[in-house]
Amino acid sequence: MTGIVDDIVASNWSFIYAAYGVTWVVILGYLVRLVRAGARANADYARLVPGAGGEGAR
Amino acid sequence: MPAPDRSLDARPARPPRTSPWMGVAAILVLAATQAYSISTSPAEGDMGHLQKIMYVHVPAAWMTFLAFFVVLVFSVKYLWKGREDDDLVAASAAEVGATLNGLTLVLGMIWGRPAWGVWWVWDARLTSTLVLFLIFAGYLALRAFVDDEQQRARWSAAVGAIGAINVPIVYMSVKWWRTLHQPPSSPATLDPAYTMGLRINAFALLFVMIFFIRKRYEIARLERAAEHAAEAAALGAP
């Protein structure tokens, strides 16, 4: 019975690539989200908290 | 319930920052463990190379459980102590957990189509995992919806703590009920070649998850500190 549809087995790799691809889209996507949220929060903090990092100070 | 800790107001020093290099390192380690396990693990007897989806699907599921366990601990801690920081840790873990939960579902569908022949079925495991996702999507929606900080923290701590109860239900669903999804594998049911790949990928994703939660928490604290400063400035202005 093995090999009823051999071409499906050949296409298994597309599912494997899809799984790893989705994983990296989610992980890198979340990373980008964090970087952007971090940059925004930094800017707000520097603007609103005087002396703690405003005007280019770190 | 004790009054919320407003210590951030009294401490305008910049909240600490985790080095971004920790994230870079975690992500590189994950890439390395994936490359290692894809290239070394042999084709499985029944499903051939499809078994390799295990190295992303199973760690994603485990880390989902772990992230929601963090939500449970810090939600309970918030309800007990009322510390703002605990609310922010719970929220950060919930966001990362919900992301991993969604990833687990999508990866399961991608695996299910070639292995089982269907993208999705409403068996107890898949359904309870979707319910878990919806609960924490609701948790995040609740946080976006409620403006009052204390009210938001209290409500979301309740939702987070109760929602996390679903985690053991998801885990046990394949043992309690008859499902299409198979019961959990163990070292006894896995060839050593697969066990090793699964473990290193789980540890790598654990590091990524820890980095994500820490970073999310630090950003949340920074946002909160800025908000408090803005409030204080508005109150202090003539």
Place this chain on the structure above:
Amino acid sequence: MKRNRVIAALVVMAGVFGWLLFGGLEKNVVFFLTPKELLAKGTDGVGVAVRLGGQVKPGSVQWDAKTLDLRFTVTDGAREMAVRSTGAPPQMFRDGMGVIVEGRVGAGGVFEATNLMVKHSNEYRAPKPGEEAHEKYKTLIKQTGP
């Protein structure tokens, strides 16, 4: 804008929870019946939509690649049931494999499947030379319900 999206999300979630509470999950907690359980229903089990699960009885598979007609027998060790399906099965389908079919029992007692799913075990083994591969599926199907 943000609120509308939140409200839409909450409505979807409420809908799913409602569906789960009113019948959906209850019906699916026992995702499939074994041949023994389905046969025990007698005529009540005939003609109604149901899921049947078990092992593909070794040696029972007949596949006609021209007409896409697939016939096999599902067994739970105690009782067995003939199944007729159309179309190519999932790649892991073969003798001794766990399987779940959706459909209904026809008048002749043959299960007419509209959907065929392969149920994998929690075992993952690299094939060894001369290994008898399908022994493990004997313990695949839980005999007891919830």
